[in-house]
Amino acid sequence: MSDAETLLNVEDAPEDQEEPQLLPLDAWHRAHGGRMVPFAGYIMPVQYEGIMAEHLWVRESAGLFDVSHMGQLVLTGENVDRALEAVLPGDIQGLGVGRMRYSLLLNDEGGVLDDLMITRRASTDEDGTSSTELYMVVNGATKYDDIGHLLEALPDDITINLQDEQALLAVQGPKAVATVARLVPGVDSLVFMTAGAFAWNGTPLWVSRSGYTGEDGLEISVPAEVVAAFADALLEQPEIRPIGLGARDSLRLEAGLPLYGHDLDPETTPVMADLGFALAKKRREAADFAGAARILAERERGPAVKRVGLLVTGRQPVREGASVVDADGAVIGRVTSGGFAPTLGGAIAMAYVPTDLAAPGTGVRLVQRGKVHEAVVAAMPFVPHRYVRQGAQ
Structure with missing residues (x-):
């Protein structure tokens, strides 16, 4: 049995489309020895030098992951935070600028349609006035379904922009933040679950101190047109090596983090999934989120x-x-x-x-x-x- 088969069941990877899409870094991955496989409707690298070695490297140093298959959404409109609370069980209105929150997209029965990260960030309107917008990162295999669900659930004056012109990289590991700070000054000022705007050689970046490995690290939204050059700059740092899906899966499993479509699905409630921390106290008291009756009953009686x-x-x-x-x-x-x-x-x-x-x-x-x-x-x-x-x- 191969290294990849031992640690990641590649054959069971979800495929949503007959012809998987290519990542902006597809040629880059192949040039660096990535073994490419279909996953979540994309062709993605499962490993480079080997899953075991990549996994252990992230635990001791820093690994570069391409997670550009994830959906990056920007939601704008008057009272967009209040509107979003109709479909998410978190306290979105209380989310400060530059602050992140893990949340869940729920159906009317309380089942999980997706898990996601949401951040409030500052923006400037066309007339020059300051406002805020909500930046949401959703799973790659569900992003189009998520958008459809949100369009149905939210008022017509809420705009959803899928930022498909942006790539998304993650640098994870105990040496990740200090290493990236050499290229992107100031990112080491962030703490877990905070985010902000930075720049690399004049290119705007949106950076959060978060990730999916249990390690310290960053997720970096970068224009797709320059992502190869940015990835090259990261890889020039001796602490950073490219890491594939196999190690991403084994790292998140050791960290106890669920994977949508496997550990979470529309038949599973947040209480069943042991994700009760995503249910904000004020929302539980108001019982005004999708599936609240079932979810609150399970909290009281047990699932x-x-x-x-x-x-x-x-x-x-x-x-x-x-x-x-x-x-x-x-x-x-x-x-x-x-x-x-x-x-x-x-x-x-x-x-x-x-x-x-x-x-x-x-x-x-x-x-x-x-x-x-x-x-x-x-x-x-x-x-x-x-x-x-x-x-x-």
Whole structure:
């Protein structure tokens, strides 16, 4: 079994289109030895030198990820924050300029249509007056569905702009911010979940201190026309190496971060997914968001199933689709993500199990292709997050 197959089930990667789109850096990835595969409607690099080595490099230094398949949306219009609260359960009106928030796009039944990051940023209107706009990053495989849902849910005077002229890069790892600061002065002033406007050689950048690996790092929105030159400049720094989808998946799994379309879907509520922190207190009290009745009832009584982490006995990964079974072999849950954890040296997974089995330390059995695997429910993240928060030294 290849390195890629061991850590990332490439064959199960979602494909939304008959002819996947190319990233602005497609030729760049190939020139740097990227092994390209279809993912989320795009052709993307799964690995360069090898997933294990790339994973460990991010944990000790800094990795460059191309996440340009993600949807970058800008929402404008009068009271756009208030309007957006009709479909998101977060406190959007209370979001300060340059502040970010993780949130969820919900359907009327409380199911998760997508998870996303939203930031309020300053803007200048055509007449020169200052205002604010909301910058939203959504998953690549769902971005067009998200836009359709938002267009239906929001008032007609709210404008949604898909910034398809912008690429999106992530630099992640303990040396990421200090290294990027050599090229983009001032980014080291950011702390976790804050963002701001910066520049590289006169090119405007939008930079946030955030990411999807559990490590400290940055996400950088850069014009697609200059992204290859910017990526070259980043790679000239000895601390930075290119990293593919395989390591991105194993890193986010160790960090306990769910992947939409696998650990989250329209049948899953935020309470089931253990994402209750995304439900703002004032919104819970007002009960005025999509699916509020079901979600608040689950918060009070407990959901039928809950997303948990699993430590799997042995090194053999248990993949998405494996069953969680009881002592009699009856199926009582499902594995939604699984793989080998390079940092831990063993197999880990996420699964939905009955709530009475969700306490850490509970033993469960998994069945994959007829083979039984023993596992224990574990607290997530499996590997501690290393975000640099406000007030950190």
